[in-house]
Amino acid sequence: GFRINTNVASLNAQNNANLNSRALDSSLSRLSSGLRINSAADDASGMAIADSLRSQANTLGQAINNGNDALGILQTADKAMDEQLKILDTIKVKATQAAQDGQSTKTRNMLQADINRLMEELDNIANTTAFNGKQLLSGGFTNQSFQIGAQSNQTIQASIGATQSSKIGVTRFETGSMSHSSGVAQLTIKNYNGIDDFKFQPVVISSSVGTGMGALAEEINRVADVTGVRANFLVQTTGAGSIKADKTSQDFTINGVKIGEVEYKDGDENGALISAINSVKDTTGVEASKDANGRLVLNSRDGRGIEITGNMGVGSGVLKDDYKNFGRLSLVKNDGKDILISGSGLSFIGMGAGDMISQASVSLRESKGNIDTHVADAMGFNAYKGGGKMVITFSSIEAFMSSNGSGMSAGSGFSIGSGKEMSKIYNSGNLALVTVFSNAFGFSAKNDGSSQFAAFAGTASIAAKDQQAGVTTLKGAMAVMDIAETAITNLDQIRADLGAVQNQITRTLNNISVTQVNIKSAESNIRDVDFAAESANFAKFNILAQSGSYAMSQANAVQQNVMRLLQ
Template identity: 25%
Template sequence: MSLSINTNIAALNSARNLQVSENSLVQAQQRLSSGLRINSARDDAAGMAISTRFTSQIRGLDQAVRNANDGVSMLQVADGALSSVTDAMQRIRELAVQAANGSNSTSDRQALQSEVDLLRDEIDRVGRQTTFNGQAVFATAQSSVLGDSDQLAVLDGLRSGWLSQSESLIQEYFGLTADGGEISIELTSFSDGSGGTAARVTGVVPGSFTGKASDVTLQIDMADFTPPNLPDGGTAPFYNDRIIAHEMVHAVMYRSMNIASFFDTASDDQRWFLEGAAELIHGADERVASSIGSLGVAGLAAVADDLDGSWGGSSDEYSAAFLAVRKLHDEIKVLGGDGIKDVMSYLTNNQDAGLDEAIDAASNGTYTSADNFLTSAFNTAEAQTYIQAQVDSGSLSDSDTGAIGGANVDGGAVRTAESVVANFASRTGDDQLLGFAENWDEAAAGVLASNTKNFQLGANVGEVVAVDIGAMSALALDLNDLDLVSAANQVINKMDRAMEYVSSQRATVGAQINRIGSAIINLQTSSESLTASRSRILDADYAQETATLVKAQILQQAGLAITAQANALPQAALALLQ
């Protein structure tokens, strides 16, 4: 090469290489001191972008783990509250079982009621005031979440004696038991408005007017059963349990005898006997007194004289039918029989027979048919005499209802409007009737109240788990009306229903805790995997960087030495000038 002074190519080359080794040395020192392979975008532009996204995901996942743990804590608060609610309800149920025992006096039950009231208030307080970090844990409800409160109360009444006691009365005084067929119990399928038909039994009568009825259904009109006012239901003296007893007479007769013959209008309409017998099971002295008040004795007797005609279903006809069946009961007893029970037994034992044959047999031929009884023993004059005798005896105004077996009819114990149907069940659960297989209607669903919490259990939008916690107040659990003094059986039913709901809520909370626990493990695993991936991109490899550092240091030293020699080359030109 040429020897020049202005341009020292060797020095430039060595300086350039020295700069490269210096950059490598600086980068190696930077990576070794920071522990990062990428300290600026120039180190690895694509890697920087990728690692930034990894960092966002990792930090999001780590926060999601913290969110999940906060959610678990909140659910644990709910679980603890539900545990205390369950304990209180178990105690209330225990007290209700104690109160249902006949050994307790009214004052004993009132003492038990005092504790129940406090426990109910505590349940309500827990449901309303349990909070987590200032937020309400449970939902707020404006009505029962278990179902329509009135319908639930009626179902409780049916399961707490209305049905089983009615069936027992029919068995005891009429000797009737259904044949095991099905009966549907419905609360929502029928209504004619308040003040109309409170309840009715329907069935399909064979067109041949021979045999039993099918598709027997007890339909309750909630317009007349609201408010329920347990344990007897409704208002005095026509309590709901008496209405059910009346209708159950029809139901049992439908499935125990040749009921179709009673509806054969081609011969005689004998529904007066059906309704009169149904009234007799629980008594109808109050109805009779009302009819006399509006029609007088003679007027009611005139209605009785028309019973062998078509049945109209007026209240006065019910009064007359009740008196007619009661008169028939008295006549058969005078003849040495057991009264109406003899008629019913004959119909049960002779499935092809009708009412005419049964009355003939029960009266030993004194009355050859239903019409014969009405025309000879309960015509206008006979009916007026019989009704007047009831008025004169004072039986229509005393506390006895005139029910079969009671003081006014058979000289037994006084059967008042409250006591004529006992306030306790002889069977449990949905199997209330010995002679029927019941198909129960469900109460209308309650308005479900839910406190929904969305827990962010992921690093991205939409990665949430929704947790629903229901309401726990006394209103929501249908516990506002807990009466151990007069309705202990209904309290037991209420507590069973409420505890089933609370248990389901607690199971849901427990399942959500377990679910979130699994989510935490998954989040931690994901965060760990993403961190490992980011590390491979972002973290410095100390073995590699140490080797790079040593290499750069050596090159730096060598570069300095060579650069010094290259800078000395122009001095050789001076020798040519000497």
């Protein structure tokens, strides 16, 4: 019907126009902001989810930055260590250059000076390499954490070992006593990998070809890549003093090869003794020479023992107790840890229960200083005492006990020098003193196992003497080669660990980068507006706004028809 007080059609048109106006405002807001959700009222649950996703994506973005910082730190350290490795390569090359007797003392000193400078630069790199003020190679960069995840404690840890010369290259040297007896030895390296033992084949220790310390060293070195232990030997007999005029006996023999009577002069100036011995060196395996002090040196070229029968003459300087010499075995391990051995016949290689094994762990820095007695003996320097026995001969023990200045009485016990390193053995009229480092004895002696009358003296030593620094000796150059190789291995291990961490970080960054993209995509699906759909909605609402205005005008015009009824 016709109503005047209430224009229902107009009210409906107004209501629809208001609704359309709000929808049009919302559509314009979305189109102008690009967001589907501009307020919590737009989509309460959607907004909560989108906010959570946005927080996660932003956190992952910072985690990516953290990871890139970590990569920067590790790459800085890696490049610095690459330079250190080049330095170590040069040190090893120079040590190798010094490890041949074509070098003079002067040239070896020059090579050592170069090595000292190289070590200084190596330490300089270790002490100055830093990132944002944090030292990287000095040993303080340990268990460092990098947050690489959206949630707390999602970290990657990294450590960089110290690379100073005092911390790398620590190499273990162990050398047994000089062996003076032959037999069969079977050696076992215990816990070579922390768990297992390695048992070597039995080796005959004798003066025959294919036996001796050389054969044992060959057996050990055959599997050095498995056990980590390498061996070298020294089978060398040195006269106690310079050669004096004398002659050998007619039955003078070395390693079963008869040489016979040889008359030689002071210093063997006519070369008779040395020439006679060397004339059969290819058969005996023993080569003779003189050292800088004019002493006779007999050296086994292949590591078999040196057995002398007959008589070389007192003038040769070779003592009777040294007529049988099977040498010393030296073991080297590149991790600085003790070399644990067991087995049978160890006394034949100077490593039995009653033998003194010299041991030392030496770092790269220590190798450039003077090599003290203890280290020299462990490295296998040719020494007169070498952990063997020095026998002081009196007519009887009683004569020694009653000797002026002995300070002892029959049956008394005693200690000498620096504590535990000394002990005593009584052998049927001889007093035997056993030591590892005999400097502290303070009296003179000729050789391991030698017999002589000895009085207490203040200066002479039966120990291996201190040696000059680093590569200034042949044996020292060999040791520096070992130490440099260990240092290279140490740095390679540190770099390998860094490389593994870098790869781990890179893989993590790849993963969280993809995760971040997917999370942002999920947030966009919820929060961002679909312009195509919203443009269509806007067009619809815009048309409805126009049609709504027309509808309201028509609804108001309908009331005018009532006036016609009143006319």
